[in-house]
Structure formats: structure tokens, C-alpha cells
Amino acid sequence: MRLLHTSDWHLGRQTYNISRAADHDAAIAEIVDVARHFKPHLVLHTGDLFDGPRPPLAEMERAVSALKELAAVAPVLVIAGNHDAPGLFRLFNRIGGTGSGIHFAFQPLPPGQGGLLEYPAGEHVIRVAPFPFVHATRAINFFEPPSGWNAQYSERIAKVMGFLKAGLEDGYDPNKHILLTASHLFVAGAKFSKSERQLTVTEQYATRVEHLPTVSYAAFGHIHRPQTLPGTQQPGAYAGSPIQLDYGEEGEEKRLVLVEADPGQPASIVSQPLTKPRELRKFIGTIDDLKKWAGRGPSGALCHVTVKTEEETPGLAAQVRDILSDSVVVWTAEDCQSRHVEAAHLAAKEEGAEPTFSELFRSFLGGTRLSKVLSAEVAALFDQVDAAVQEDTAPTFEAIERLQAVFKTHAESPVAERVQ
Numbered sequence: 499m500r501l502l503h504t505s506d507w508h509l510g511r512q513t514y515n516i517s518r519a520a521d522h523d524a525a526i527a528e529i530v531d532v533a534r535h536f537k538p539h540l541v542l543h544t545g546d547l548f549d550g551p552r553p554p555l556a557e558m559e560r561a562v563s564a565l566k567e568l569a570a571v572a573p574v575l576v577i578a579g580n581h582d583a584p585g586l587f588r589l590f591n592r593i594g595g596t597g598s599g600i601h602f603a604f605q606p607l608p609p610g611q612g613g614l615l616e617y618p619a620g621e622h623v624i625r626v627a628p629f630p631f632v633h634a635t636r637a638i639n640f641f642e643p644p645s646g647w648n649a650q651y652s653e654r655i656a657k658v659m660g661f662l663k664a665g666l667e668d669g670y671d672p673n674k675h676i677l678l679t680a681s682h683l684f685v686a687g688a689k690f691s692k693s694e695r696q697l698t699v700t701e702q703y704a705t706r707v708e709h710l711p712t713v714s715y716a717a718f719g720h721i722h723r724p725q726t727l728p729g730t731q732q733p734g735a736y737a738g739s740p741i742q743l744d745y746g747e748e749g750e751e752k753r754l755v756l757v758e759a760d761p762g763q764p765a766s767i768v769s770q771p772l773t774k775p776r777e778l779r780k781f782i783g784t785i786d787d788l789k790k791w792a793g794r795g796p797s798g799a800l801c802h803v804t805v806k807t808e809e810e811t812p813g814l815a816a817q818v819r820d821i822l823s824d825s826v827v828v829w830t831a832e833d834c835q836s837r838h839v840e841a842a843h844l845a846a847k848e849e850g851a852e853p854t855f856s857e858l859f860r861s862f863l864g865g866t867r868l869s870k871v872l873s874a875e876v877a878a879l880f881d882q883v884d885a886a887v888q889e890d891t892a893p894t895f896e897a898i899e900r901l902q903a904v905f906k907t908h909a910e911s912p913v914a915e916r917v918q
Contacts, residue, residue: 499619499676501765502538502572503755504529505719505737508581510549510557513744513778513800514828519560524774525740526564529754532770533571536756539619541568544719544737545579545631545682552583562590569599573617577603578630579682579719603628603680606638606658609665622676622761627662627711629681631720634703655683656709663711672762677713679734682720685710687728688736690721691747707731715757715765724753724769733764741775745802748778776800779825782833785811788821797824804831855884 507525511518533541547561568574578587587604594600606629607613617624632638634651638658666677684690686704707729710716716727716734724738737755742748752772759765779795781788782804803818811817815830853861859880863873886892 499540499622499624499714499757499759500536500538501624501678501715501717501757501759502529502533502536502541502568503544503715503717503735503737503757504541504740505544505717506546506579506722506739506743507543507561508546508549508739508743509561510553511743514802516800516826516828518741518743519556521741521775522560524776525752525772526560526567528772528774529740530564530567530571532754532756533568538572538756540617540624540626541572541574542626542678542680542717543574543576544680544717545577546581546719547576547579548582550581551586553586565600566598572599574600575603575615575626575628575680576600577628577680577682577719578605580631580633582631584630603630605630606632606662608661609668613662614665619676621674623674624678625666625670625675626678626680627666629658629662629679629683631682651703652686652705652709655705659705659709659711666711666713674761676759676761677711678715678717679711679713680717683718684720685718685727688721689723689725691723691743691750710734714759714761714763715767717755717757722747723750724755726767733767735767740772742778745778745780748780776826778802782806785817785821788818792821792825795825799825801825801827802829803827804833806833806835808835810834810837856881859884 507522508518509522511522543565548557553561565574565576576587578584582604584604587602590600590602591604601615603615609627613627615626615628617626632655638654662679666679670677683705684703686706707727708731710732712732714733716732718727718734718736721736722739722743723736725736727734727736735755738750738752739747740752740754742750742752752775754770754772756768756770757765758768777796777799778801779799780802781791783791784806788803788805801822803822805811805814805818807814811832811834814832815827818830819827856877860877863877
């Protein structure tokens, strides 16, 4: 049995308002090319097909086109991730029908009600139990009564996995069946990038390797960093995202997972690097450092640049673009020493005493790039408003009007907009 495992495409993603469509097209073309040469019996996509639950029409067309190309090679199973809309996946199933070669698993189902799927693989049969993402605040329909909703998330997942395990083992023929699971879950111990939704990779959402059914291969999505499952109990992997989705994934090598397995045996897992999509590169340093750094990376990279200067440098963005002429500059910022405001020193206090709001606000201003004049004006106005709050009186209109005038004067400052 041969299996191609991909995941976490996040179609529709933008990086600093730059569409990643070209990178997705390059990755998808590479995935399809590998599929045509590898000739898998099944293609698994383990969730987050889209970057959001309401993808634009162009991204839905991109997804359908890509999945159809893969379905021309082998049946395709796509499970819903936390970014996907189960209702949209249900609609795709209705539109495509059973003859499309593409099946969207939008919720966990009992084995006898669509929760166990079988695919031919030569003289063998692939049995796969899909487990789409389930939010901790949602009931897992068909599996638990309301009395079980207050249980810990990992306990609820373990219970469902128990049902799926029983389904996989029901009528199991060790000479015929190859058992798989396909899940969009965070397994405790997995190493994640900095681009996942932090809420869904916390301990609250963690499931345990020991709760998973024993199978030849466990295909996982949700974590963007490619890796094998933590521990040694279970052969399986996170395929990861096929492109570097944001700068939390800088330097990660993206890949496909190619799997071969025989009935009753652990799978052989091979990583297939994806090399076509553009890389993300982040730079912090002087303009001279940038000139040296520019020649070290691949052409076409998406670059996030922060230049350290002594004095404000007009035309810096254009200068950066000239230096990185073979790349795409998505962000240029100037870290100018002369514009820095030293953080106000918090007065010595008795041990355990907390700083005042005024002191905290001045400390905050010290971390911005506001000019000293603007910083002093904003701090003084903050003190007026803070005093009015402490005295339980309304701030004077003069103070409010003055504050608005300050920001109007400095309206072209992006830092002023953030402080406002």
C-alpha cells in the first residue's frame, strides 16, 4: 500500500498583505507531480485546507482544481481542520457526489455511520478512521451525552478514539487490511511553529499518543512543523504546511510524507522535500549588514526587514528594495536610535509594591519609536486623564481636544496610530 500524506495548505493566506497564491500554486504543482510518480493508492489531506471558514471563490476554485488533479491519480480524503468550515465540507460532498473520488470528512462519525472508510490497494484494503478537528467547547455528536461535555478534552478524544479503534478491529483480517487514522489534533509533545492558533495547541487541546488506536500509520494535521509523532508507540507523522505560512516558520523545510505499508506491519515513512515555494526571510541589522545578508539567501524570498540607524534616513524603504532587488520586501521598518525614548525608570519601591499607571504608561512609551517631544506630550495628557479617573471626574474637554490635536499633527506616524 502506498499513501501520500499532505496537510495544512491554508489556501487564502496572506503574509503582510501579500497573497500567497503563487506559492500555493507552486507547492500544489509539486505535490501533484510527486503523486503522479509515486502512484499512491490513497491521498490524505489532514485538515486546514483553507485559511478561514469563508474562503474566497478563487481559493475554493484553487482547492477543487488541485484535489481533482490528485483524484485523477488516487482517491482523496480530506478532513476538516480548525480553520475549515464543516458546513462547507458537507456541501462539497453533496456537490461532488460519490463518483468524484474526493471525500470530505467534516465531523467524527461512528464506524457504522461513515466513520470508517475503506479503499482498495491492490490485493489489500485500506481501512482509515478519520477524526476531523473538534473544538473543546463543542459536543462530539453521536459519541457523548450532555453529561460528558464537562470532561477534559483529552478524555473526550480518548473515548471517541476507543470507538474508532473498535471499528477498525471489527472484522479485521491481518492478511488483508491496512489500518490508518487521519486526524487534525495536537498530540502532547509535538513541536509546533509560531504560526498555529495558540489556543488550539495548548494543554487544553492536547491528546495523548497512548489514546490512539494501534495502526500501521497515523496521519496528523494541525501542527505546521513537519515531524514524526512524539514517542515511539505509534508510527505516524505531521505532514506540516507545504509553504512557510508566516515568519514563525522561517527556516523550516516543508515536505510531503510518502508512506508504504503491508497489513499488520508498521509503515515505512519517507519525507519528500517541497522546494518550489518561496522562502520567508527576516532581517534585523544595519544597512551594511543587509548588503552582506542579501547575497546569502535564495532569490524571490519574501523579506521582512528592520534596519538599525543612528539618524532618521529618508528614502530607506527604496534603498532596501534596491539592495534586495531579487526578493519581495513585504515590510521595512527603521529602528532609529535618535528617535528612541528611554524608558522611564520606575521609582524604587518597597518590595512587592506595584508601579502606578503613569509609570507603566511611560515605560510603554519607552518601547515605541515616538519622538521625545511627542512622547512627553502624550505622557502629560495621559496624566491628566489618569488624574480625572482617580478623582472620579470627567477629563476636561481641553485635554481631550489637545490629545486629538497631537495625533492630528503626527497623523503620518504609524507609531502614533498604534498608540491611539
